Amino acid sequence: MASATHLYSRLAALSACARTQDVRSRATMVSVAFDVSSPSQQFLSDLYDACVASIATSNGTAGSARGENAPADTAAEDAEGSGTSDPAAQLRATCVAAALHYLSRQDGRVVQQFLDSFFLPLLARTGGGALPDKTCRLQLCTGLAALLVSSGHWQQLRQLVGVCGAALDAAAPAAGGPPPQAQAQALAGGQAAVGVPLRVACTLLTAVVQQLCPLAAANEPSAGGAASAGGAAAAAAAAAAAAAAAADGGKELRWVLSRLRFSLRPLLCSPSAAVRQAALKTLVPITLASAQACGGNDLTATAQEVWQLALDLLGASEGAAAATAAAGGASAAASTAAGGGAPAAASASQRTALALLVSASSVLTEPAAGLDVCGCGRFWEELRTCLALPADVDSLERKRALLLLQRLAPPGQMSQPGWALWGALYDILDEFPIHLVAAVWAKVDQLHAPAPEFRTEAVVPKSYIPRKKELKQRKAAAATSPSDADTAAATSAEPDGPATAGDSAPPQAWQCVLWSRALQHGNVQVQRLGMRTFLQRDWRSAEALRGVPPGFVSGVLLPALTRDIHYRGGAAEAEVLDVQALAAAWLQSWFASAPVHHRMEALLALRSVVSGSDLSRLGLQQLMRCVAAAARAAAADGALQRAVAAAAAGGGGAAAAFPGAILAALRGVLVYLTNFTGLPYKRSVWQSVLTTAAAAAPLAAAGGGGCLRLLLELPPATLEPGGELRGQARAWLLGRPVAAASEEDAAAAAASAGSAALSRSETAAVSAWLREMLEEYWGQGQTPAAAASAGSGSGGASGGGGASAASIVQLLLLFDDVEAAYGAVLGRLQQALYGMYGRPYLQAAESYRALVLLRELLAALTRLAAGPAPATGADRTSPSAATSPSPSSSALPSALSNLLVVCCEDICSAASHAADSFLEAEPQEAAGDLSRADAAWACVALSLLHISRSPDPSARTSSSSTSSASSPAASAAAPRRFATALLALLTRLGRTPLPATRHAAVVVGLRAAIAAAEALRQAATCSETVRQLVAERLDPSALAAAALRDAAAAAAAASAAAGAAADSHQDVSQILADVEAAKWPLLDAATALASYDLAAAAPPPPAAAAAAVRVRAAGARPPGGAGMEAALVSEVLSQAVSALSEYPEGQVLPLLRCLRRCWAAVALGGQELQVEAARALGADVTSPAPDGAADDGAADAADGAAGPLPLEALCWSVVRALWNALCATPRRTGPLCAAFVNSALLPCLYVQQQPGRQLRALHGPSGPCRWLLSRLLDWGGASSRFLLLLACQLGSFLPLQPALVECYRREIQTLLLWGSRKGSTYDPEGPSADPAEAEELSAVAPPLEPSLVGGPAIGTEVAPRLALLCCLHQLAVNAGCVWPPPQPAAAPPAAAAAAAPPVSRRPVIVFGESSEWDEQASAAAAGGGGGSAAAAAADDAAADYGAPPPRDPDDPSLAEGRLLWQQLLEVALHDPMLRSDKVRNGSELHRQKVRLWQGLVVLSSFVPRAECGGAVAAMLEQINGNNPPTVKQYVEAVVAALVLREPSLLQSHLLPLLSSYSRHLTGLGSVILIAAQVLLHSPPALQRRQLRPLLLALSPWLMCHGHNVRTYAQLVMWALLQRFPPEDPMWAHSIGDLAYLRHMLSFMDTNVDIVRLRRNIGEPILDWSPAALSHPARVFASAPDSVCLAGSPIEQTTFEGAPPTLVDRIQNFLVSERHRLRDELADRAAEREFAPQDPNRAGGAAAAAAAAAAGTAAGGGGGGIGDFQRKIKPEALMATLTLQGPAAAGGAAAAAAAQGAQAGGGGGGGGGGEEIGLAALLAEEEEEEAAEAQDWKTSSGSRHLRHDVLLVASLIDKLPNLAGLARTCEVLGAGRLVLADLEVTREPLFTSVSVTAEQWLPMEEVKPAALLAWLERRAAEGYTLVGLEQTAESVRLPDYRWPDKVVLVLGREKEGMPPEVLSLLDATLEIPQRGIIRSLNVHVSGAIALYEYVRQMQAAPQP
Secondary structure: HHHHOOOOOOOOHHHHHHHOOOOOHHHHHHHHOOOOOOOOOOHHHHHOOOOOOOOOOOOOHHHHOOOOOOOOOOOHHOOOOOOOHHHHHHHHHHHHHHHHHHOOOHHHHHHHHHHHHHHHHHOHHHOOOOOOHHHHHHHHHHHHHHHHOOOOOOHHHHHHHHHHHHHHHHHHHHHHHOOHHHEEEOOOHOOOOOOOOHHHHHHHHHHHHHHHHHHHOOOOOOOOOOOOOOHHHHHHHHHHHHHHHHHHHHHHHHHHHHHHHHHHHHOOOOHHHHHHHHHHHHHHHHHHHHHHHHHHHHHHHHHHHHHHHHHHHHHHHHHHHHHHHHHHOOEEEEEEEOOOOOOOOHHHHHHHHHHHHHHHHHHHOOEEEOOOOOOHHHHHHHHHHHOOOOOOHHHHHHHHHHHHHHHOOOOOOOOOHHHHHHHHHHOOOOOOOHHHHHHHHHHHOOOOOOHHHOOOOOOOOOOOOHHHHHHHHHHHHHOOOOHHHHHOOOOOOOOOOOOOOOHHHHHHHHHHHHHHHHHHHOHHHHHHHHHHHHHOOOOOOOOOOOOOOOHHHHHHHHHHHHHHHHHHOHHHHHHHHHHHHHHHHHHHHHHOOOOOHHHHHHHHHHHHHHOOOOOOOOHHHHHHHHHHHHHHHHOOOHHHHHHHHHHOOOOOOOOOOHHHHHHHHHHHHHHHHHHOOOOOHHHHHHHHHOOOOOOOOOOOHHHHHHHHHHHOOOOHHOOOOOOOOHHHHHHHHHHOOOOOOOOOOHHHHHHHHHHOOHHHHHHHHHHHHHHHHHHHHOOOOHHHHHHHHHOOOOOOOOOOOOHHHHHHHHHHHHHHHHHHHHHHHHHHHHHOOOHHOOOOOHHHHHHHHHHHHHHHHHHHHHHHOOOOOHHHHHHHHOOOOOOOOOOOOEEEEEEHHHHHHHOOOHHHHHHHHHHHHHHHHOOOOOHHHHHHHHHHHHHHHHHHHHHHHOOHHHOOOOOOOOOOOOOHHHHHHHHHHHHHHHHHHHHHHHHHOOOOOHHHHHHHHHHHHHHHHHHHHHHHOOOOOHHHHHHHOOHHHHHHHHHHHHHHHHHHHHHHHOOOOOOOOOOHHHHHHHHHHHHHHHHHHHHHHHHHOOOOOOOOOOOOOOOOOEOOOOOOOOOOOOOOOOOHHHHHHHHHHHHHHHOOOOHHHHHHHHHHHHHHHHOOOOHHHHHHHHOOOOOOOOOOOOOOOOOHHHHHHHHHHHOOOOOHHHHHHHHHHHHHHOEEEOOOOOHHHHHHHHHHHHHHHHHOOOOOOOHHHHHOOOOOOHHHHHHHHHHHOOOHHHHHHHHHHHHHHHHOOHHHHHHHHHHHHHHHHOOOOOOOOOOOOOOOOOOOHHHHHOOOOOOOOOHOOOOOOHHHHHHHHHHHHHHHHHHHHHHHOOOOOOOOOOOHHHHHHHHHOOOEEOOOOOOOOOOHHHHHHHHHHHHHOHHHHHHHEEEEEEEOOOOOOOOOOOHHHHHHHHHHHHHHHHHHHHHHOOOOOOOOOOOOHHHHHHHHHHHHHHHHHHHHHHHHHHHHHHHHHHHHHOOOHHHHOOOHHHHHHHHHHHHHHHHHHHHHOOOOOOOOOOHHHHHHHHHHHHOOOOOHHHHHHHHHHHHHHHHHHHHHOOOOHHHHHHHHHHHHHHHHHOOHHHOOEEOOOOHHHHHHHHHHHHHHHHHHHHHOOOOOOHHHOOOOOOOOOHHHOHHHHHHEEEEEEEOOOOOOEEEEHHHHHHHHHHHHHHHHHHHHHOOOOOOOOOOOOOOOOOHHHHHHHHHHHHHHHHOOOOOOOOOOOOOHHHHHHHHHHHHHHHHHHHHHHHHHHHHHHHHOOOOOOOOOOOOOHHHHHOOOHHHHHHHHHHHHHHHHHHHHHHHOEEEEEOOOOOOOHHHHHHHHHHOOOOOEEEEEEEEHHOOHHHHHHOOHHHHHHOOEOOOHHHHHHHHHHHHHHOEEEEEOOOOOOEEHHHOOOOOOOOEEEEEOOOOOHHHHHHHOOOEEEEEEOOHHHHHHHHHHHHHHHHHHHHHHHOOOOOO
16 A cells, blocks of 8 residues: 555655646656556556546546536536646546556556556546646547557457447437447446546547558458568567457457448537537548448448438428428428529528538448449539528528539539539639629529620620731631530521530539529629529520429529619619519519419418518519519419419319418418508509419309409408409409400400490309308307307308308409399398387398498498588688598498388397397307497497498489388488487496406497497488487587496406406406597597587588597587586596507507697696696696786786796696697508697697787797697608698698798798608598598598699609698788789770870980980970870889788788798798709709799799898899709799899899990890890880980890800890880881881791791790789799799699799700711811722722822922811821832832931931831831731721720710711720611711711720620629719819720710619719800710810820
């Protein structure tokens, strides 16, 4: 023992010295320290004791606790190296080194002892810090394995492997448990197996396999084994021992391999990621290594097992998805087999399988494995699925799949051109930036060629011949790559095949992997590129379409079509490439060629696409359009329906269930559609759904039940008579064929087919179908509960009968023209209802079904018959009024009325008897009676409405549907009977509380009361009888009190029951929600009835949404039966405010209506009621003031000191609740927005009889109403619909309460300046089926001008501004300040002119007057007569002419309007932004200026005459600025209106500007127009005074150089001479010859240019009238009615409601004239310069050239140059150089050099024979190029000097522009010109302008549809895409630094650059301008930009 202790101490000492050493280094230290070569038994015993003792030390105890089968998860293990500083761990490491060192040659028993007591316990605790680090653990494992194998301790080895196998089994238990031999070997040595961690087991197994594999390899037979070492005995013995060891090692290896194979599947299928990772990293490699070492059958079996395991793992995710889909009812289309539709992310099994295959790929491909990998189609399908994984986190899995493709593909396949290109494209899709992807993606054309219409070809001039050098290079390249040449030959022989891939192109299934990756890329631009390139392929081959897997269509393409990125750009983009049309066409082709089961699979994918993603409304619309087209193509050949019929006849199957599945998917689409607004989108989806259903699920295959269930999801109004979907639905149900040429016509064709009259057979079929449904409906169940389920509108039998009440009524309304059909229904109803209580044998369920069916029918007909509510006064048109379908022309309503009259008593009796079910505390049959009561009272209420709205009873005739006709007396008594029953119910409910403990009874009772109250309210507007009954017997106050009482009692009972029974299953929150949902509609009806004066002679309006509740004293009842007690009003208001803060979904509308009526009642009820209501709301208020104090000024001031008014405090509580509810609103529907506007802008709070402190308190800067309105503007700032409602409501108050203008000036300015940058219209939501919603919309104040409601402006962003301006104009009308100037007086008749006294004539014929004329005029005036007095009176009238003073200068409307005018004028003149004249057309600043000046035009009526001068002087600066014409026309209108109000401004302000000729003002044309219009519409006296100065000032401008000013002057002069010709009496005072005026008029009448100008722009000046200039109708009108002083064409206004201006028309005219003149000049120049030449007369050309040269020589030596331009003709020059051969060329060059020397001035020929000039340059060319010079056009020297700039003109279509660009490109040396069609170069007009430039310039043809793809390819080639367009980020042309390689893109002539092209550009440039036009011709712009590029290139330093 002492020796053992001593050895232990020595080992501990060595451990302290070897803290950083590993096990091997420690072994060396031990051997040196102990110096024991052959250990004795005692030494081994001491070592054993020391080793065992080292395990029991220190922290080993804690480690042993977790050593038993430690979990493999790394998170649960201790950190490695935790024992580095632990002395015990260091000691154990030294013990391990000593044991391994001294056991190498020991007996097996010794080794067994060490193994059991030391090694295995130590390995079991390795994870707990038993050893210092990982290296020690690894060396322990490898050393132990080497010890056991080298010493041949096989039993101990098997024990070690068994322990490791147990660890594997513990980590992932196998289904059958460990193998028996493993269990036996696990207990070797008689001790229990010690569990080791999984990672230790893996390390041990790896070490064992590494030791055994060399032995197994040595066990293979060797040829040299028999001749070893000369036959020496020792060598033979060693060889025998080695052979035996090798044999034993091979045997052990096979045993280990079998153990590994058994554990491999459970480990790889384990749910633990750590276990799978351990198996993949360790066990799989050693298993494969063992199999390879064993070889033979072991290798084959292992390879097959691994292969099958990998296939099972790959298919595991698909199988799980399929099982999930089957359990959830989804279609199989969600699967991704066939390699198209990739899942969202790779599953764990897929990741494991890919990693396993990558590790085993080398083994699987060995011939000994015996696997046919290439022939396994299942594997390649799964591999394509993995390759198409879209998620970014799956990039590693995709790379593994690609590596497998490269390793397992057939030899040589991936090196083929097509597959190599496929690999390159697949790799590039891992990049994110679009420029990196697009650079390579263009090569997809080589895999699948594009369609002919999308192909682009590089075109060069036809005369171009390649140089010999280029030909040699091409031949050499072809010789070095024969395969490419063969491919090119094959491609040329087959033009429709791929460009270069040829037969090596991958199949379509593999190409779809690329499309899947592109369409699901993380970059939306790559998705956009992928979709376009996919649709642009050539899919004319049916084989190519059949190669596309259905999984790609269902899992990739259909979801991709739902993304908005593919449809951005709207119509402009669709003009270039309509993605939706191309996708629909592709789907039609694919579905037509696909097998039937693939068609079903793809169509059923619709459900998963809609439910599995977040779609936008645009995406859903486009998806359904494509699906509709696909469904029509799938059913076109009839194969789909035949397969369905065959499957149904054969007993079912997937095909038989297809019609029901597709209808269920379409119902899901309709349900999803309810999330969106916008009637156009919804209408499109509805039509697509019906088209799909008609094609894929006809009635014969789907059955009536499924079809009707789908129709029930559609809005009822669309299917009722007059509905837009009625014809389409009828055509589907009748099975009528629909023939449509395109998808757009399919819905219209179906509607037309369905609207046709029914044939006899169709009528009989419909009648039989309806009778069958009736029988099925009446035969469902025998209990009331069963009847309730059968009568519900959402259900019906699931088997396909679908016989629910709603479906029967739906079918009946669709075919209401079939008398036999509705006769059968009404007859059955009468049979069940008539005398039901006289037949005790009648079952309760039958009567209940009859009531339910009658309720559905009455509800549908009531909704159909409900039209716009009759107005009480003048007809008012609402901007958002809902239109209802046209009423039906069938006899069904009349027949139903007869039925109701006959069964009136029975229905009322049934309802009265059923009322006990919800009034009694414990009825006998609660469930059935409640349902019957609900249906019965609904029938009574709806019957009253139907009877009241029916025609005169005396006009009704009997119907064949009823057995007994109703008499007129019975018809007249029916409304009274129904109304009496309803009033009795309400009276009973008011007196008898509902049973609070039965919440269902409370809900049913409240719903019955709601139906009764609403029916009575609406019937009172139609029937005098009902109105009188309501006035006599109804008490709304009792009804409201009952609603509050019963709801509170039910809520208290539910809370008490929930508190008493903790285990109660009743959901209290649901009970409370149900009660609240019934309480507020009842209170809504009660408050509505309380707001009517039923005693009035006129009936109450149906839409009194803003009326106040009539308040009455407690116990009193005013005449008419209406009114509500004050305390009850306060209580309802308080509860409404409290409930609104919680925002009860679905109850906001009735809640707002209650709040609004009660709030208005409190506001009008006096201060006592206001104080009571405010205190109920918890507001702090003061005591009420004495009566009448509010009307006194002194009391008003006293109130201000007392504190806030009670109404103000009350309003603060209400507006805060309204604002909080508005913020919580999830969807801004039209009715909801109208309800909030009606509540927030309560009329009684804004319009008050005596405005005072109360008005200031509510609407002042800190008032509650203004606080709420400002927030409403912010909340609805993005919705033109909401702002329209707000503007209409607020604007209607301004004329009634002008003081509001001062309070809301800021808000009015915000509304006037509001607008959207895009200028888009809002989406109408269509008619509302809910009467409450329709009333809310009709309650909003309409615009004051109904004629403007139907105009195009009201539906756009202009609508709020227009509505508010109409109200402001009405304010001016009320103030009397609108001044329409009178029409000019007519000329006096000839007789009166002859009788008039003679007047003095001036002796001059010029416009000016001489002093002599002034003296004569003065003398004539002094000598006065009658004529002089008349003239003086006329002059006085002229002096007083102008706007008359307002009738009431103190009118508040006048003062408030003037205040608003001053505010907006201040903004227009002094705002830093809005006063600026640096405005870009179409910018937001441009839009705001237009809006501002539109408002100023309307407000100009408020300007007094005294302020007109100052305003005009300030606005002239705006006129002289550089504002756009659309702004300037409104400024002109304002100035003209002010000058017309104060005519003296014409002489004082305008004429001086016209007479100032030293400076050309920018706004001179505007001043001319204003002055002319003022003069033309002035009285004759003023015209006589101002005509002469105006003509004097105007005449010089007729000669102005500026086109615009001269044109204005000419038009104005023409207008003045037309109005005042020389024969006019206006010139009667003149003497002399006025022929100059006649000549001027004749010139303007006959001159071609002037006539053409007037013909193009019309007679705008004379057509204009100043009458009603400030009316909004003129502000937003076009044609002569507009405010534009020069008129405007009859065109729809599109830019902020502003019409086109005269400036635009004049500019367009001048531009066209310039083009015409340039074309003429170009034609003439071309005729002179480029006369036709005969190419055969070469000698003549040479002679001409020689003569020209001689002439030049003669002119040399300083001779005169001449007075003409001399251009060198290339024909003559080249003829001189080439016609005589190279020698002649050299002589000609020398002659030219000599002539050049002479021309240089006579001396300096200095170089002797040196050649200079162009001829010298050409002579230096190589000799082989001289032969090509025969064609002079191809020898252009400019070809060497071309720049690398490509000018794109594909968007230009005018020939002069294209020809000019060609000429410019040739002159400036552009690299290429891109045109849309090269055929235009042959047009005479083109050649006349281009002057042969097309023959020298390389050109390329790119269609506009292919331009985007072409630009993307150029960008990929390194070109910079630059566009010439004014944008927000455009750069000034001189500031831009051009790169070398540029593509310069030019836009269209008028529209400019399309948005989709702008999105691709790298930069946009604009040309700096100073003029007004702001536009240049596209040819000129392109030439300027191209010259700037050339200039910069030439200025750059050359390399």
